[in-house]
Amino acid sequence: MAEPLPVPDRRFDVVVVGAGPAGSAAALSVARSGLSVCLLERGPFPGSKNLYGGVVYAGVLDGLVPRWREEAPLERMVTRRATMVLTDTQSLSIDFRSTAWGEEPYNGATALRPRFDAWFAAKAEEAGAVLVPSTTATALLRSHSAAVSGVTTDRPGGDLSAGVVIACDGVNSLLAKEAGCAPVADPAHYSLGVKEVLAFSPEEIEKRFALPPGEGADFEVLGGTGGVAGGGFVYTNSDTVSVGLVLSLPSLTESKRRPEELLERFKAHPAIAPFVAGGELLEYGAHLIPEGGLAMMPKLATDGMVVAGDAAGMCLAAGIWLEGVNFAIASGEAAGEAAVEALARGDVSETALRLAYASRLEAGFVLADHRRLRAAPGLVLSERLQHHYPQIVCNLAEQLLTVTNPLPKQGFVRLTRNELRRSGVRWRDVVRDAWATVRTFG
Amino acid sequence: MSSWTQSELPALAFEDRMATAEFRVAPEAHIVVDGDGCRGCSTKACITACPAGLFVPTSDGGILFSYEQCFECGTCYLVCNEGGAITWRYPEGGAGVVYRRS
Numbered sequence: 001m002a003e004p005l006p007v008p009d010r011r012f013d014v015v016v017v018g019a020g021p022a023g024s025a026a027a028l029s030v031a032r033s034g035l036s037v038c039l040l041e042r043g044p045f046p047g048s049k050n051l052y053g054g055v056v057y058a059g060v061l062d063g064l065v066p067r068w069r070e071e072a073p074l075e076r077m078v079t080r081r082a083t084m085v086l087t088d089t090q091s092l093s094i095d096f097r098s099t100a101w102g103e104e105p106y107n108g109a110t111a112l113r114p115r116f117d118a119w120f121a122a123k124a125e126e127a128g129a130v131l132v133p134s135t136t137a138t139a140l141l142r143s144h145s146a147a148v149s150g151v152t153t154d155r156p157g158g159d160l161s162a163g164v165v166i167a168c169d170g171v172n173s174l175l176a177k178e179a180g181c182a183p184v185a186d187p188a189h190y191s192l193g194v195k196e197v198l199a200f201s202p203e204e205i206e207k208r209f210a211l212p213p214g215e216g217a218d219f220e221v222l223g224g225t226g227g228v229a230g231g232g233f234v235y236t237n238s239d240t241v242s243v244g245l246v247l248s249l250p251s252l253t254e255s256k257r258r259p260e261e262l263l264e265r266f267k268a269h270p271a272i273a274p275f276v277a278g279g280e281l282l283e284y285g286a287h288l289i290p291e292g293g294l295a296m297m298p299k300l301a302t303d304g305m306v307v308a309g310d311a312a313g314m315c316l317a318a319g320i321w322l323e324g325v326n327f328a329i330a331s332g333e334a335a336g337e338a339a340v341e342a343l344a345r346g347d348v349s350e351t352a353l354r355l356a357y358a359s360r361l362e363a364g365f366v367l368a369d370h371r372r373l374r375a376a377p378g379l380v381l382s383e384r385l386q387h388h389y390p391q392i393v394c395n396l397a398e399q400l401l402t403v404t405n406p407l408p409k410q411g412f413v414r415l416t417r418n419e420l421r422r423s424g425v426r427w428r429d430v431v432r433d434a435w436a437t438v439r440t441f442g
Numbered sequence: 443m444s445s446w447t448q449s450e451l452p453a454l455a456f457e458d459r460m461a462t463a464e465f466r467v468a469p470e471a472h473i474v475v476d477g478d479g480c481r482g483c484s485t486k487a488c489i490t491a492c493p494a495g496l497f498v499p500t501s502d503g504g505i506l507f508s509y510e511q512c513f514e515c516g517t518c519y520l521v522c523n524e525g526g527a528i529t530w531r532y533p534e535g536g537a538g539v540v541y542r543r544s
């Protein structure tokens with residue numbers, strides 16, 4: 001971008017880097033307090049870089065934007081949520097529907113990020129934040145005492161100084177790395193999401209997914225990834241269906257398989273194909289997911305800077321949960337409030353920022369959920385859960401449901417014992433994993 | 443359920459797949475791959491893992507990389523086998539991938 005920054009004053013109380021849900025929430029909460037805040041976004045508009053599943057559980061917005069359910073560009077209110085287990089030839093689903101999810105206050109809604117993020121950033125602008133798109137923050141500015149005091153951008157004369165910088169720059173957070181907050185990244189903490197958006201008429205979507213008009217479905221899938229650790233998803237939008245895979249990086253690399261081939265294979269599975277076959281591909285894309293949870297969280301603050309959202313590894317990706325937008329919004333808001341509090345006290349040191357930020361995160365669900373699910377990533381990505389259990393539960397279901405006349409039916413315990421023997425999984429492992437599951441998710 | 447085999451898959455050419463995403467190409471590459479590092483690399487993990495298929499092996503054991511159709515996801519630097527072979531940053535503001543329906 002050859003043009004200089006379109007802001008007359010290069011000094012702000014707070015500079016927020018990244019206009020995803022974390023950044024817009026941070027900028028909104030700072031702007032509401034009356035302080036000056038600049039919201040930098042490298043994409044041509046907020047949301048243009050942000051591919052996800054996806055469903056937003058935006059109840060956390062109730063405080064920031066009370067009328068968000070009417071105002072936000074939502075696709076469908078989710079009233080059907082299925083968890084599927086796939087093997088090459090079988091599928092087993094828990095298919096949950098709730099009419100309550102179709103009424104106020106709803107539960108989750110599908111939304112497209114290029115629209116949702118643009119809407120949310122506009123809310124921050126309305127409150128007084130200065131949104132500057134098409135601008136990449138390239139480095140941190142430091143004061144004499146080495147505290148973070150702003151950012152440089154790729155615009156001519158594009159230095160912006162700030163009392164506090166809030167890094168909401170997403171999963172690869174180059175700023176958290178530069179600040180020394182994030183340790184060397186471990187590939188095992190990341191999954192690659194690949195996704196297709198397929199065109200269908202609204203009526204066709206409602207027919208295929210058996211939905212009342214305007215309502216939506218959310219399928220989370222375990223297995224079907226060609227042996228690569230991870231899972232899949234299918235979501236309904238107004239006139240498109242999103243289908244994708246989440247693939248653990250070390251396992252994907254080891255498999256030597258191409259992501260789009262695995263996705264094509266997933267789409268062709270007999271349990272998935274009826275929902276996605278024949279849709280014209282409108283957009284293909286990819287994005288990383290921070291899956292490490294608590295184990296990968298960086299230092300949340302340093303002198304003059306706070307880290308929020310995916311940049312802080314706050315996304316919750318554990319089995320049937322794939323939630324990041326709500327965690328990003330909650331942590332962004334907490335970071336914004338922490339910056340305001342620290343500036344009011346005239347102390348933006350690491351200790352002051354960390355205390356103000358952590359106390360807010362502790363008060364809400366962000367850290368509580370991550371702590372509760374700290375063992376989930378390891379458990380969900382384990383060999384037994386990924387490979388053996390889907391096969392075992394599908395085989396068990398098949399044997400229970402197959403009528404074996406003239407032979408008599410076999411008991412469940414006997415069938416289970418036979419299945420375990422066949423798979424080589426020991427009872428003791430099953431008990432241990434069951435216990436770990438209860439401890440982790442219970 | 444019919445059996446689930448590779449041969450039933452509809453054929454969508456990779457170029458057609460990539461053509462569905464919009465890329466605003468910057469004049470300068472945001473990712474630089476050091477060919478020397480790649481020649482000694484035993485995994486060549488980038489070739490299969492990059493969702494945009496931008497790493498192409500050359501006959502002399504090196505890598506031919508092109509930056510234009512990059513999703514800016516970060517997979518390549520994370521799976522890279524040789525520390526320092528990939529210099530990775532974001533493209534200049536306004537450039538690169540633009541999602542509209544994701």
Ligand SMILES: Cc1cc2nc3c(=O)[nH]c(=O)nc-3n(C[C@H](O)[C@H](O)[C@H](O)COP(=O)(O)OP(=O)(O)OC[C@H]3O[C@@H](n4cnc5c(N)ncnc54)[C@H](O)[C@@H]3O)c2cc1C
Binds near residue numbers: 017056
């Ligand atoms: C395949 C997939 C499926 C998912 N499904 C769901 C789901 O269904 N529900 C859910 O809640 N979550 C889901 N998530 C997770 C969710 O998308 C993230 O947790 C969430 O987007 C994090 O928000 P954020 O604001 O922290 O980061 P992001 O949304 O990544 O925003 C970061 C922003 O910073 C900008 N930026 C980065 N660096 C710079 C820089 N140097 N200068 C200027 N701007 C910069 C980027 O352009 C971007 O706009 C999914 C993720 C993936 C990949």
Ligand code: SF4
Binds near residue numbers: 485489
């Ligand atoms: S993994 Fe890294 S070192 Fe190996 S070929 Fe790819 S870019 Fe080169």
Ligand code: SF4
Binds near residue numbers: 491492494495514515
């Ligand atoms: S950032 Fe992602 S899309 Fe771009 S070259 Fe690396 S792996 Fe490929």
